[in-house]
Amino acid sequence: MSEHEVLIRLERVSKVFDDGTVAVKELDLDIEEGAFVCLLGPSGCGKTTTLRMIAGLEHPTTGEIYLRGERITHWPPQRRKAGMVFQSYALFEHMTVHDNLAFGLKARRVPRRQVRERVRSMARQLELDDVLRVRASRVDLSTMQRVAVGRTLLAEPDVLLLDEPLNNFQAGLREQMRVQLKSWQYQFGRTMVYVTHDQEEAMTLGDRIVVMRDGQVEQIGEPAEVYRYPTTLFVAGFIGLPPMNFLPARFDASAGRLTMAGAGVEVDASSLRLDRALEEMVVGVRPGHLSPAEEEGADGRPRIRGRVELVRPTAAKTILDVKAEGGQTVRALVPSPFSTAPGDPITLAFEPRHLVVFDPSTKRRIS
Ligand code: ATP
Helix, strand or coil: CCCCCEEEEEEEEEEECCCCCEEEEEEEEEEECCCEEEEECCCCCCHHHHHHHHHCCCCCCEEEEEECCEECCCCCHHHCCEEEECCCCCCCCCCEHHHHHHHHHHHCCCCHHHHHHHHHHHHHHCCCHHHCCCEHHHCCHHHHHHHHHHHHHHCCCCEEEEECCCCCCCHHHHHHHHHHHHHHHHHHCCEEEEEECCHHHHHHHCCEEEEEECCEEEEEECHHHHHHCCCEHHHHHHCCCCCCEEEEEEEECCCCEEEECCCCEEEEHHHCCCCCCCCEEEEEECHHHCEECCCCCCCCCCEEEEEEEEEEECCCEEEEEEEECCCCEEEEEEECCCCCCCCCEEEEECCHHHCEEECCCCCEECC
16 A cells, blocks of 8 residues: 555445436545546446545445545535536636636635735636636636636645546647646645546546446556556456457366467467466457567467458557457557558467456456
């Protein structure tokens, strides 16, 4: 465990809505002080509901929520010092940027002079000085977001909760805003909990990623950890672009070999460090770990032989869909430019140490 104090703890938290929808199931989660935690998962997996329960906008059906060890499960939002930034930003559009920033402070009856000073200082830090007198309805999206974040920060929350705040942005601007969000975390030193369904966003922003599925945590870890050591088939398939290849495999105990018939390749099981040897397994290999090679080679690497089905060049890499001799399509990510065309024969080699193996019945990793 890290040396940081746990700021928020969710203990076996479940949320069942009135219509019977189970949005969150027995969720355990520790959020450490100062961390940038991303809740990541497909639509409907319970990310927003979890965030709203931390904010106090929803209450758990069962389970407890703690803030610095104090039980806050049923506290109203205003008692929690959790600041929520919504996807829509929820600004007062008829008010100026200044008045939006000042709103919460005024409501808390902070003396006028202090309001002015604090709004000015926040505006300076978020580069909003030039638009303080402009109406919120007239500023652009990225400015709106800075206003929303600034307004929330001025309430001095213990934790900043952000629900897909970059959804409205186009790709280029989205990238810029990510950089900015990350730098704000350093600048303001706040704990952040950030909901996204975009793995790239979670990977670039999060110190820790909580991969959720069906209202439960699948895996929690640092970005590199969930990428390199996915503990379930779901995480392995969800994190990484293009997604990991999954090759059904049969284990021949007497020969000590694992055969992936669909890919037309077999490997020595002793190179895989299996926790258990099952008759049927699923072998995962990242597209980036499949590299074009000579058809036969003295390097001893296993080889998948097949024909190119589809070529998708991107700036730095090219994605190849390859129909293996065994009938399965595998995907490889190779450096661009890569000259090939559909129908061309191709051989892909890999290092057995890059393979991850799963139990197809429990869907958990066994290597
Ligand atoms: P998305 O990114 O689509 O918002 P999410 O991971 O944030 O997904 P939630 O919004 O937390 O998921 O929703 C989890 C489940 O709970 C979904 O099935 C959703 O339809 C349901 N749900 C959310 N809010 C309510 C509500 N007020 N009443 C009933 N069901 C709800």
